[in-house]
Amino acid sequence: MKSNIISVLFLVFGLIIFFLSFSTAETRGRLKRTLPPYEYGTIVMNQFSEKKGLEPVIFRHWSHRNRYTCRLCHIDLGFAMVRGGTPVQEEDNRNGQYCGACHNGKEAFSVKDRGNCKRCHSPYPVGLDQEAKRLFYKVTKTLPRGRFGNGVDWTKAEEMGKIKLIDTLDWYSFKRPKMKRDKGEIEMVPKVKGLPDIIFSHKKHAAWNGCEICHPDIFAMKKGGTRFKMIDNFNGLYCGACHGKVAFPLKDCGLCHAKPVSL
């Protein structure tokens, strides 16, 4: 009992020191910044729009990830995993590329219809968009709750079959051999002694991401092949390439560190 208390104290102390040691202004900002659930994962795309006299484009992950896998958009359709990384032209959309792969008047409202321009090219800040907010609560009402981010437990929503993810578009995604699925769970052992273990499930990630999003760009395909630290995650690399941007935020320590961590 006594040794338990001591190890908890040690852990708390360790975490405080750990935080002080890398708490740059940016990291603190990342941790503190709390977006309302309906704005988490929302991207303003504006490489060309304002220059052409149009409102920037607002893309919401929640209104798409409840239907499609990350893989479909980020591998097959070629959207970059960094904001501002995809050069979308009006012509591409009209030719059925990028947003136009779905916004074709069948799968979703058409990019060619003048009445629809404003549904994507819409004013920001996004928080002022009451219609999107209403839609958010309607779409997420029946989904299991999560603590942060969109306030939705997306993993559970998928597992429970509350959402059914589409992974290919017949008219777009080209067929190719799939990488072998389900290598089972990989236990990642933290390098720092005394820290709770890391939870990482290949199976759960592959449901959303396939294999190609992570391999070989984000992680080497070798156990222990990628060396990184928590600060790298906070800087948007490795796990932080998704967690903290679209997947649940990094402040939900307990979802990755198996044993309770407190600050």
Ligand code: HEC
């Ligand atoms: C489904 C969403 C969507 C709809 C609907 C849509 N656009 Fe866009 N459009 C985009 C995206 C995304 C970009 C790239 C934004 C950026 O980086 O500036 C873009 C960029 C543009 C650009 C700037 C790039 C270029 O080609 O010069 C123009 C002009 C444009 N759209 C016109 C229109 C018009 C006109 C309509 C209505 C007929 C329309 N768009 C409807 C998503 C949409």
Ligand code: HEC
């Ligand atoms: C319907 C298509 C679509 C789906 C599905 C989708 N994304 Fe995206 N994602 C985009 C677009 C579009 C952007 C913006 C790219 C740009 O600005 O060039 C983006 C950007 C991102 C970014 C960069 C965000 C930032 O702040 O820099 C990350 C990370 C990301 N997506 C992860 C995911 C994950 C994880 C999933 C699955 C849970 C997912 N995406 C599902 C279309 C999609």
Ligand code: HEC
């Ligand atoms: C994989 C298919 C797919 C792609 C790619 C896609 N969308 Fe959508 N989008 C949908 C579907 C389906 C809906 C909901 C049905 C509808 O409203 O017609 C939707 C709804 C929307 C909405 C209304 C809901 C909301 O979030 O406010 C906007 C705006 C939107 N998409 C923007 C975009 C933009 C911008 C892009 C490209 C950057 C894009 N979409 C790419 C399928 C897609």
Ligand code: HEC
């Ligand atoms: C969300 C990111 C992610 C996705 C998606 C993913 N992996 Fe991995 N993969 C990892 C990580 C993290 C490791 C461990 C790397 C390390 O230990 O340095 C890993 C390791 C591996 C290894 C080496 C394991 C070992 O024991 O040597 C193989 C093989 C592998 N992945 C295959 C796959 C396949 C096949 C898929 C698709 C079903 C896949 N991965 C999807 C992140 C991912």
Ligand code: HEC
């Ligand atoms: C998305 C998953 C994820 C979340 C959320 C997360 N971590 Fe980590 N954390 C990791 C991974 C992966 C490592 C690296 C493990 C290793 O050493 O290989 C790590 C390492 C660490 C380390 C070891 C020292 C170091 O710098 O690498 C500490 C301390 C830590 N995390 C604290 C935290 C705290 C505190 C939180 C919540 C604010 C948190 N983590 C949230 C995945 C996560």
Ligand code: HEC
């Ligand atoms: C390519 C994007 C991506 C990367 C990289 C990534 N994840 Fe995830 N992860 C997701 C998505 C998407 C989910 C589904 C839940 C959500 O979106 O909040 C998820 C869910 C999880 C879950 C919840 C699974 C459960 O059992 O409920 C854990 C834990 C997790 N990730 C840990 C990690 C760790 C640790 C790393 C780094 C080694 C990592 N993730 C890297 C996208 C990613």
